Amino acid sequence: MEKEGFKIIRQKGSHIIMINSRKVRIVIPMHPGKDIKPGLARAILREAGISREKFLKFLREK
Numbered sequence: 001m002e003k004e005g006f007k008i009i010r011q012k013g014s015h016i017i018m019i020n021s022r023k024v025r026i027v028i029p030m031h032p033g034k035d036i037k038p039g040l041a042r043a044i045l046r047e048a049g050i051s052r053e054k055f056l057k058f059l060r061e062k
Helices: 038-048 052-061
Strands: 007-012 015-019 025-029
Touching (some): 025 038
16 A cells, blocks of 8 residues: 555554545554455455556555
């Protein structure tokens, strides 16, 4: 998400709260040993305004 311009503004427990320059706020759960389920990942991407293809491109660039 940082590649898309989101910055971490705070963390509460195992949830990271990020915001971008357009003031779009997203919350990402970071539970140790657990993956984010596909439905939640889609919801986070939709809130962030990032297409699935763009997200997958970011992952490949790692």
